[in-house]
Amino acid sequence: MTDTLTSEPTTDVRTLKLFVGGAWIDSTADQHLESRDPGSGELLARVPLGGAADVDAAVRAAREAQRAWRRTAPQVRARALYRLRDVLDRHRDELAALVVADMGKTFDDALAEVGRGIESVEAAMGGTHHLKGQNLEGIGTGVDVELHRQPVGVVAAITPFNFPVMIPLWFLPFALVTGNAFILKPSEQDPLASERIVELVGQVDEIPAGLVSLVHGAKDAVNAILDHPGIDAVSFVGSATTARYVATRATEQGKRVQALGGAKNAMIVMPDADPKLTASQIVGSAFGAAGQRCMAGSLAVLVGTQEEQDRSLQLIVDAASKLTSGPGSDRATDVCPVINAGSRERLVAEIDAAERDGIEVVVDGRTADAGAGGANLGATVLDGVPADHRVATEELFGPVLGVIRVATLDDAIEFANASRYGNSTILFSESGGAAREFRYSADAGMLGVNVGVAAPIAWMPFGGWNDSIDADLSANGEDGFRFYTRQKVVTTRWGGTSAAAAGGGMRF
Structure with a gap:
């Protein structure tokens, strides 16, 4: 039994929707993929294979929501993640069960995956510390310099089938706490757990409508994300070949990219x-x-x-x-x-x-x-x-x-x-x-x-070398905060100071 493309519903099984602007809406897709339980073969849902129109709707909503979110105090954004962490924690077993049904993992393995995802939220909750800038006064006569960290804007994540809870949560909390809007395009092969994550995000009142979006699709949706001028950064996990494709196409469009690839x-x-x-x-x-x-x-x-x-x-x-x-x-x-x-x-x-x-x-x-x-x-x-x-x-x-x-x-x-x-x-x-x-x-x-899986905890960066990554920054840890922010350096001299009045200039 393989994945099946359909253009018309063949059963009464539900068709997944997009989450855009804080509401569940129909996709514009005319083709769908059947999502089946790998263990039983049961048909679970029809996944719309959306494209540019769906992505554009999500971007427009994200742009609008991000304007206010970037002006929200960093400690308030961090507190929103505290609420999200509690909501996810209360639904650990439910999320794990969705992974078992849609991806096929054993329950214990799925539960461990959910726990790792929640750890990423916990790591991102420290964003107020990591967003602090730097300053140095007196670099010239009456001149000071400051470094500020500001959000990138609208960011998107393209995530794989093998960790449908953990990998979306590698990116979502770090993107939000740093002041960005977030668009998730999960694997079309097992999107049910990601759908539930977005539903749970919607239960956190401190996270405004439109800030987090969910779109479905395969290559057309990926290309739309990579090409859309309203998306500023892309996070990706998948095969090495696709990681190189994502990194090349997105950077040609001027986007910031972290693309984690395969391994041996x-x-x-x-x-x-x-x-x-x-x-x-x-x-x-x-x-x-x-x-x-x-x-x-x-x-x-x-x-x-x-x-x-x-x-x-x-x-x-x-x-x-x-x-x-x-x-x-x-x-x-x-x-x-x-x-x-x-x-x-x-x-x-x-x-x-x-x-x-x-x-x-x-x-x-x-x-x-x-x-x-x-x-x-x-x-x-x-x-x-x-x-x-x-x-x-x-x-x-x-x-x-x-x-x-x-x-x-x-x-x-x-x-x-x-x-x-x-x-x-x-x-x-x-x-x-x-x-x-x-x-x-x-x-x-x-x-x-003497450990079989050397996956770091979420407070440390996760990323390989060589063809295992097409990026300078990894996921999680300090790299997570750095990827989703831009540095702005401000050099100032205030008029009226004695040094300026005396005509003193910068002396390096």
């Missing part, structure tokens, strides 16, 4: 690594959310002699073989479905091709029942992957772990650094010396030691 994250396993910890962290990283995470460890780089490598591999195989695949709604499920049946078919083709190329399938997820939604794929482990094979170099975005064998830590770091990506690299070792060398030499934006 290596997990380096030293011979002295703690066995139980390493195995549990590796399978959690590789197969949690069915591997559909930019922070997923998709390569296990085993260091040492063949005997040591075999011992490490056996730990991984034993742990992966115990995982159960199935619908996210089943509390016994470890590996949830991928986003749709088409994604499963693509991943099975990748595994088939690897096997034909002589790579050994030591844990075969293809044997798992595809399920009612046709999207289940079990945990898969591929041993003997050549360093230049697609399994080692390309982001497959599924529950597929490739195994690379090397002799030394230096070899492992060299392999990881050769990737065109640079999102995350992990080391499993009990050696402080190995950990220090790894920290110093690994070329990635987010490193982990």
Whole structure:
């Protein structure tokens, strides 16, 4: 079962609306996408594939609302986020259930995602501190200089399917607290959780109508956002190819852009690594959310002699073989479905091709029942992957772990650094010396030691290096405040001062 385009309703299932100007309105779209539960195949909603007209309506409402919002005191904007945080907290379970139904995650995984999103709101609540400027008096005779931080204006976020709650909340609170209006274009594949977030924003009286908008669509909506002269900045998360496209097209239009792309994250396993910890962290990283995470460890780089490598591999195989695949709604499920049946078919083709190329399938997820939604794929482990094979170099975005064998830590770091990506690299070792060398030499934006997913908390920046990002500023942390503000430097001399009356000038 794959995503289906329709032009006319075929059932009485509801068609999603836009949220513009504080009201739910119909899209101008004449085509729709069916949003289905990946586990059961149930049709949940029809998603309008809007374009320029829908985006323009949202921009006009946002422009109007932002004029007053930028004049709202920063502490008042921060208090609005306090209210939003409380509303989201009261609806944690509901939001998680929407993620399970629309994206397919297990409930525990979805609940953790919601918690991470709420942490971003909590981090943004400190905006009054981060918006403070700087000043230096007396830089010349009677001359002072000040730096002010002001909002960018109207900002838009284009978010992916794999974190339908967390990633919108990476951007929305930081944009609002800094004085901007915000337009969200969630993934057309699972927009129900984002829809509910916008509904909950509407319950916060301190956030004016029109300040937050929701539009739906695919490429046409994305292009409309990138091209619209009324949008000043764009935040994006998705594949590396699309991130480069978004960054190029938006910057050609003079927009500020942060575009976070894909990953191929290596997990380096030293011979002295703690066995139980390493195995549990590796399978959690590789197969949690069915591997559909930019922070997923998709390569296990085993260091040492063949005997040591075999011992490490056996730990991984034993742990992966115990995982159960199935619908996210089943509390016994470890590996949830991928986003749709088409994604499963693509991943099975990748595994088939690897096997034909002589790579050994030591844990075969293809044997798992595809399920009612046709999207289940079990945990898969591929041993003997050549360093230049697609399994080692390309982001497959599924529950597929490739195994690379090397002799030394230096070899492992060299392999990881050769990737065109640079999102995350992990080391499993009990050696402080190995950990220090790894920290110093690994070329990635987010490193982990003895943790399978090195995702920083929201008070720190989230972003990779190289092809994993097309931007100078990451999401969250100090970068979140910096991205959504512009710096204005003011140099002043007031008339009537004794220095000015005496004709004193600037002396540098």
